[in-house]
Amino acid sequence: xxxxxxxxxxxxxxxxxxxxxxxxxxxxxxxxxxxxxxxxxxxxxxxxxxxxxxxxxxxxxxxxxxxxxxxxxxxxxxxxxxxxxxxxxxxxxxxxxxxxxxxxxxxxxxxx
Amino acid sequence: xxxxxxxxxxxxxxxxxxxxxxxxxxxxxxxxxxxxxxxxxxxxxxxxxxxxxxxxxxxxxxxxxxxxxxxxxxxxxxxxxxxxxxxxxxxxxxxxxxxxxxxxxxxxxxxxxx
Numbered sequence: 001x002x003x004x005x006x007x008x009x010x011x012x013x014x015x016x017x018x019x020x021x022x023x024x025x026x027x028x029x030x031x032x033x034x035x036x037x038x039x040x041x042x043x044x045x046x047x048x049x050x051x052x053x054x055x056x057x058x059x060x061x062x063x064x065x066x067x068x069x070x071x072x073x074x075x076x077x078x079x080x081x082x083x084x085x086x087x088x089x090x091x092x093x094x095x096x097x098x099x100x101x102x103x104x105x106x107x108x109x110x111x112x
Numbered sequence: 113x114x115x116x117x118x119x120x121x122x123x124x125x126x127x128x129x130x131x132x133x134x135x136x137x138x139x140x141x142x143x144x145x146x147x148x149x150x151x152x153x154x155x156x157x158x159x160x161x162x163x164x165x166x167x168x169x170x171x172x173x174x175x176x177x178x179x180x181x182x183x184x185x186x187x188x189x190x191x192x193x194x195x196x197x198x199x200x201x202x203x204x205x206x207x208x209x210x211x212x213x214x215x216x217x218x219x220x221x222x223x224x225x226x
Binding site: 004035040041042043044045087090092098100101103104105106 | 142146152153155156157158161201203205214216217218219
C-alpha cells in the first residue's frame with residue numbers, strides 16, 4: 001500500500017528541547033515536502049526536496065531544518081522549538097513537481 | 113506571493129443533493145489546480161486535478177470546472193453522501209517552471225445532513 005508515514009503522531013514538549021519528526025514514503029518518489037497547518041492559514045510549505053541531498057526553503061522555513069540523505073526519508077528537525085511552532089505538520093511526496101502529492105496523516109506538535 | 117481563497121468557509125447540504133464548493137485564485141500564471149479532501153484526523157487526499165488548458169474534468173461523482181476568465185475554480189460533488197463530510201481545499205501551482213509547487217486555500221468545511 002502506498003504510504004507516507006510520519007512519527008510521532010502527537011508530541012508535547014518544552015521550549016528549546018530539540019526534536020525530530022520522521023517521514024518515510026514507500027513510493028520511490030523524488031519530491032518530498034513538509035507543511036504546517038494552522039487555523040485560518042491553510043497549508044504552508046516549510047521545506048521541500050527535489051531529490052537526495054537537494055533541499056530548499058518553502059514559505060515558512062524559519063526555525064526548521066531538514067535533510068534528505070535517502071530517497072525515502074525526509075525528517076523535519078526543530079533545533080530549538082518555540083511555542084509559535086505549535087501546529088499540525090504534514091509530510092507529503094510526489095513522483096515529480098507539479099503532480100498531486102500523497103500526504104501523511106499528520107503530526108500534532110505542542111511546544112510549551 | 114499569490115494565495116488561493118475560498119468563497120465560503122462552511123457548507124451544509126442534504127444527503128443526496130449535489131454540492132458545489134468554490135475557489136478563487138489570483139495568479140493568472142497558475143497552470144495547474146488540484147482539489148483535496150481532508151477528513152478529521154487525516155492528511156489531505158487527492159480528489160481531482162485540472163490543467164489550465166481544460167475547462168472541465170470529471171471523475172467519479174466529482175466534476176471540477178475552471179473559469180480562467182474570472183479565475184474561479186469549483187468542485188461539484190454529485191449525490192452527496194455522509195462520507196463526503198470533510199474539509200475541501202483547492203490548490204494552485206503559482207510557480208510555473210519553479211519547484212515550489214502548490215499554494216493551498218484555507219478550506220471549506222462540507223457537512224452532509226441526514
